[in-house]
Amino acid sequence: MIAPRPVRRAAVLGLLALTALPTAARAADPVPATGGLTAGATAPSAAPAADAPAAGTTAAAETPVPAADVPGVGSWRATSSTVVGRPVRISGTLRTDLAGARVTIERRTPSGRWSRATTARVRSTGRFAAAWRTTSTRYHELRLVLPSTAAHAAGAAERAAADAGTLRVAVVERGRATWYGPGFYGKKTACGVTLGPDTVGVAHRTLPCGTQVEIQMGGKTVVAPVIDRGPFANGAVLDLTKPAAEALGVDGVHQVRFLRRDDVARLQTPGRAPAMRR
Incomplete structure (x- = not known):
């Protein structure tokens, strides 16, 4: 993987987190041929969103909750x-x-x-x-x-x-996150998803394709499925597609917090393809 090209910070679309499809719908609907994957909610409905930790802060890693x-x-x-x-x-x-x-x-x-x-x-x-x-x-x-x-x-x-x-x-786990997209649109990812400008997803080296991952930075949260393998440069552990990166404010290499969301339905990916080298 080569380092991402420097880009101007994309205009913030006013998204703190992308809207989730209902769990049942997400599990049943096939992946659109043009990508268009949708990020999940910021927290499961069974617990208040306030329980979810904010990322990108210098506060203590542990925060007490009501008894x-x-x-x-x-x-x-x-x-x-x-x-x-x-x-x-x-x-x-x-x-x-x-x-x-x-x-x-x-x-x-x-x-x-x-x-x-x-x-x-x-x-x-x-x-x-x-x-x-x-x-x-x-x-x-x-x-x-x-x-x-x-x-x-x-x-x-x-x-x-x-x-x-x-x-x-x-x-949660801490690590560096980068972003990618332009130059790869129209190509298939390592999980068989056709990457497009509206595709919301994340690349990870080992998490199974379709696994939902919650990423937190600067008080913003997005949940996105694993659709690709990587990243392979900059010491990063996550590579976000452009819409997911814009939702969090990632415009280069940033420290984020992330965790696996087994309580959110996995994305049904169409299959595997050779990993795109970035």
């Missing part, structure tokens, strides 16, 4: 956003009669199953703290589960509430 209440038992919280390699900090305060009990923090896997992430022992003050580290860059759903003895003592209603309280945590 999740466990009625009659206490509350707990977790950092809403962290960079892969740094732990997710989890803490809470429960009833003091649960002192000495060990609570479990579980995570929901992409298949929908719950799996243990970490555990913590409740102190005499009712407080507990734990750290969980993962290499999976995506939005994680966590829940607090009381031990069976403590849950039985708390009562059936409180036990159900303890299992229901969940928090959403974003584990």
